[in-house]
Amino acid sequence: MRLWMLIIAAIVLSFLSLFIGAIDIKPSELLDWESDETQIFLISRVPRLMAIILAGAGMSIAGLIMQSLSRNKFVSPTTAGTLDAAKLGILISMLFFTNTTYLQEIIFSFVFALAGTLVFMQILDRVKFKDVIFVPLIGIMYGNILSSITTFLGYEADLLQNIQSWLMGSFTLIISGRYELLYVSIPAVILAYLYANKFTVAGMGEDFARNLGLSYKLVLNMGLILVAIISTTVVLTVGVIPFLGLIVPNIVSLYLGDNLRKTIPHTAVLGIVFLLICDILGRVIIHPYEIPVNVTVAVIGSAIFLIMLFRGRAYAKK
Amino acid sequence: MIEIKGLTKRFGKKPVVEDVSVKIESGTITSFIGPNGAGKSTLLSMVSRLLNADTGEVLLDQNNVQKWKSNEFARRVSILKQSNYINVRLTVRELIAFGRYPYSKGRLTAEDEKFVDQAIEYMNLSEMEDQFLDELSGGQKQRAFIAMVIAQDTDYILLDEPLNNLDMKHSVQIMKILRGLVDELGKTVVIVLHDINFASVYSDRIVALKDGKLVKNGPTHEIINSDALRDIYDMDIPIQEQNGCRICVYFNSHT
Numbered sequence: 328m329r330l331w332m333l334i335i336a337a338i339v340l341s342f343l344s345l346f347i348g349a350i351d352i353k354p355s356e357l358l359d360w361e362s363d364e365t366q367i368f369l370i371s372r373v374p375r376l377m378a379i380i381l382a383g384a385g386m387s388i389a390g391l392i393m394q395s396l397s398r399n400k401f402v403s404p405t406t407a408g409t410l411d412a413a414k415l416g417i418l419i420s421m422l423f424f425t426n427t428t429y430l431q432e433i434i435f436s437f438v439f440a441l442a443g444t445l446v447f448m449q450i451l452d453r454v455k456f457k458d459v460i461f462v463p464l465i466g467i468m469y470g471n472i473l474s475s476i477t478t479f480l481g482y483e484a485d486l487l488q489n490i491q492s493w494l495m496g497s498f499t500l501i502i503s504g505r506y507e508l509l510y511v512s513i514p515a516v517i518l519a520y521l522y523a524n525k526f527t528v529a530g531m532g533e534d535f536a537r538n539l540g541l542s543y544k545l546v547l548n549m550g551l552i553l554v555a556i557i558s559t560t561v562v563l564t565v566g567v568i569p570f571l572g573l574i575v576p577n578i579v580s581l582y583l584g585d586n587l588r589k590t591i592p593h594t595a596v597l598g599i600v601f602l603l604i605c606d607i608l609g610r611v612i613i614h615p616y617e618i619p620v621n622v623t624v625a626v627i628g629s630a631i632f633l634i635m636l637f638r639g640r641a642y643a644k645k
Numbered sequence: 646m647i648e649i650k651g652l653t654k655r656f657g658k659k660p661v662v663e664d665v666s667v668k669i670e671s672g673t674i675t676s677f678i679g680p681n682g683a684g685k686s687t688l689l690s691m692v693s694r695l696l697n698a699d700t701g702e703v704l705l706d707q708n709n710v711q712k713w714k715s716n717e718f719a720r721r722v723s724i725l726k727q728s729n730y731i732n733v734r735l736t737v738r739e740l741i742a743f744g745r746y747p748y749s750k751g752r753l754t755a756e757d758e759k760f761v762d763q764a765i766e767y768m769n770l771s772e773m774e775d776q777f778l779d780e781l782s783g784g785q786k787q788r789a790f791i792a793m794v795i796a797q798d799t800d801y802i803l804l805d806e807p808l809n810n811l812d813m814k815h816s817v818q819i820m821k822i823l824r825g826l827v828d829e830l831g832k833t834v835v836i837v838l839h840d841i842n843f844a845s846v847y848s849d850r851i852v853a854l855k856d857g858k859l860v861k862n863g864p865t866h867e868i869i870n871s872d873a874l875r876d877i878y879d880m881d882i883p884i885q886e887q888n889g890c891r892i893c894v895y896f897n898s899h900t
Contacts, residue, residue, distance in 0.1 A: 398732065524751030528743060531733050534695050534726050539746040539797070540719030584734040584777055588751065 328582055333596040337380075340603040344379065345372050347607055349615040370503045378501045379606055380599050381509040382565050385557040387598025388519050388591060390572020391579075392550045393444075395530035395587060397451055400580070401463040403572035404444075404558045408470035412443020413555075413562045414490065415477045422484055433508065436563060441555035443473060448551065460636075496568035496621030498606055506564045515556045516595065518549075523587035526550055530585065568602070568621055570628030575601055577635055601627075646671055647692060647722075647801060647833075652701035654687055661687045663857040664701070671800070673849035674827050674834045676865075678841060680878060683854040685837045686726075686805050692835070693724035693803050705801075719747035723794045724803040737781070737789045738774040741765060744796030760796045768792040768822065784815030791822060795830075802826065804836045808843065816840075820847045845869045846890045853877045869893065 345368070346352055352372070356364040390403035397407070404410050416439025420431045447466055451457075454465065481490045519526070529536045529546045536543040561568065575598045579590050602620070605627060609618040647669040654662040662684040669675055669692075677685040690696040692703050694710050703710045705721060713721075723744075735743075741764050745757040753761070765771050768788045778786055787807060794802050804823075808816040820843055826832040827849075838844045844851055844865070851868040853861035853876075860877055861868050868874075869891045874882045882895045 524743075524746070527733075527735070528746060531743075534724070537695055537715070538693070538719065538724050539743065540715040540717075541746070542715060580734055584736060584739070586735055586739050 328593070330592055330596065333593065333600060337596055337599050337603065340600060340607065341376055341380070344376050344603055344607055347610050348372065371501075374503045374506050375498050375501045375606075378498055378506045378509055378565060379602050381512055382561045382568060383571065383599040383602030384516060384595035385509070385512040385598075386561055386568055386571040387575040387594045387601075388516055389554045389557040391576035391587065391590065391594050392519060392526055392554055393572070394576055394580075395526045395585065396547055396550045397448065397462070398530055398532065399451075399457070399459060399462045400577055401459055401573065402466060403463075403570075403576075404554060405567075405569045405571075405573060406463040406470070407444060407447045407466040408473050409440050409444045409447075409554060409558045410562055410567050411470040411473040411477070413437075413440040413559050414567070415439050415443070415473050415480075416559075417563070418477050418480055418484075418486060418490065421486060421489070422480065429508075433559060433563060437555055437559040440558045440562075441551060444551050444554060448547070495619050496566035496624070497617075497619035498565060499617050499619065501565070508560050509564050512557045512560045515553045519553050520588075520591050522546070522549060522553075523591050527585065527587045530587075566621065569625050570632060571598060571602065571624060574628050574631045574635065578631075646704075646706065647835075648704040648707075649688070649692065650702050650704065652688065652691055652698050652703065654684075654691060654696065654699050660857050662691070662698075662854075665854070665857075665859045666701075667852050667859065667862055669801075669833065669835055670850065671833050672827060672831060674823060674836065674847060675850045675852060676844040676848035677835070677837045677852050677854065678839075678844050678877070679854040679860075682856075684857040685854055688854065689724070689803055689805055689835065689837055690726075693722055694718065695724065695726075716747050719797070719799075721799050722801040722803065723797045723799040724805070725790055725794055725807065726805045727809050732779065734777050734779055736775050736777055737770055737792075738765065740778060740789055741770075741774075741793045741796050744793040744798075747797065760798060764792040764796040767795055783810050784812070784818065787811060787815070787819060788822070791819070795826070799832075801833045801835065804834070806837050806839060808838065808840065816843065823847065841869075841874075841893050841895070845893060866891070 350367055352364045352368055356362055357368055359365060386404065393402050393404065393407060394400055413436045416436040417432050420435035421427050424431055447469055450465060451462060477490060481487045525541060525546045528539055528541050529543055533543045576594050579593045579597055583590050583593055605623040606620045609620050609623040612618055649665060649667045652662055652665045653660060665688060677688060679685055687696060691698045705713065710718065742753060742761050745753060745760060749757045765774055768791060770789060770792055773781065773785065778789060781789065807819055811819065823834050824847055827834055848865050850863065851865050853868060855877055861873050869884060871882055871884060874893065880895060880898050882893045882898050885892050885894055
């Protein structure tokens with residue numbers, strides 16, 4: 328697969344995304360600046376597209392970084408407790424402050440996402456049995472423990488409904504003014520690209536990295552901070568989107584390898600394409616209503632994940 | 646020159662390496678031999694800074710290795726640990742290019758490319774330079790990693806059991822390459838070996854460890870004899886000469 332093919336697909340799908348929805352908007356109607364259609368376009372459709380692009384690229388790259396640093400193909404923000412920790416962080420901030428500001432939520436969510444992932448990496452360091460399947464299973468269990476703490480605290484504090492809304496990754500509620508936090512992930516993604524070589528070297532193990540004069544711990548922490556930034560911005564605006572950070576980097580790795588300098592652009596664009604497809608499907612299937620994107624991603628993603636598990640176990644193991 | 650001075654390392658209370666002092670002479674192959682658990686790999690890891698010593702020091706050009714900047718150190722000393730298990734999908738060429746990382750941080754200059762080309766040529770890998778590592782056999786993979794170290798262009802090359810999991814043909818191939826690195830390119834090679842006969846045939850000097858202590862250290866011909874080997878392995882090992890090579894026939898020895 329060539330990068331330009333993916334980019335063309337992304338552009339075509341972006342146009343589709345802009346003109347699909349409960350209200351029909353024709354390109355010609357946009358010429359009238361005052362019309363309702365133009366307003367809807369600017370307040371809802373464009374922000375939605377931007378959110379999909381940023382979340383799609385961000386989550387895929389976060390997954391790629393985690394797979395590289397943990398040296399396991401099936402580790403991602405969903406399977407290492409990162410997203411669950413971020414959710415717990417938001418809840419704690421709500422419990423601590425009666426009127427939580429957005430900034431407090433962001434800080435708590437970020438700190439928890441970072442700490443949660445660090446704990447998982449520590450667990451990973453300690454377990455002797457590093458099977459490709461076993462490691463993400465630990466991660467999922469660990470995530471579920473965090474998640475059940477969140478649910479318990481939420482139940483006690485009568486905040487269960489709020490929790491439910493972060494669980495549901497959806498672009499339905501994205502309008503201008505409610506998604507801008509996602510732009511924070513742009514510098515994180517750029518940094519990831521600049522650090523690509525360091526992540527690749529670190530992905531070959533601590534001894535290997537130190538042989539080449541790389542300070543392994545620094546790169547590891549840098550990577551986890553980037554992952555935490557991206558995860559936090561996505562959870563706070565869109566909600567949890569499962570599987571994205573898992574399958575997109577794996578598909579790219581299959582045809583392009585693991586040299587991050589090479590794979591990061593592909594991973595970002597393929598993530599955008601995949602998320603656009605899932606979101607457009609969700610909007611078309613029961614038009615004029617919508618299926619939240621986390622459902623379509625989960626259905627398509629889990630199918631692809633299963634295929635990868637069965638066909639790719641040999642590849643992931645090597 | 647690398648000088649190991651009174652090096653000790655404990656894991657828990659048990660000393661794994663105890664008060665070992667060795668000088669590694671430049672332009673030679675030095676083999677670390679000894680029974681399992683003798684501390685060979687630990688010693689090598691401390692020389693290459695992958696592990697910190699509890700007491701004692703390792704000097705590279707009269708300076709403690711701990712004081713070297715990681716980047717400069719990586720241009721002088723390289724280490725390959727048992728690398729057959731790395732599961733990264735890089736092409737052979739990409740891997741070798743990472744050998745230039747201490748110089749270029751991944752943005753290869755024309756000079757870096759030249760080193761990469763030379764390493765590929767030297768290790769006879771041009772046919773498979775665009776193949777992924779996980780598509781190669783164990784011997785080819787090992788050659789790719791050694792090519793990376795050649796591209797890294799260090800004076801000292803340390804290898805931890807590079808013959809592990811290789812068949813006879815590939816083992817001989819790797820050892821001949823290492824000999825070439827010393828004789829043709831003027832490198833200094835330090836290697837942990839399990840097979841005493843490879844040590845006997847290919848190395849200039851042998852350092853023998855047992856229970857963390859240095860038991861023998863000298864030119865190969867002083868170590869490969871029944872008396873010295875008894876001290877190292879607690880075995881009676883007859884030696885036979887074949888075409889000028891001393892071969893230890895230990896397969897049916899009395900212990």
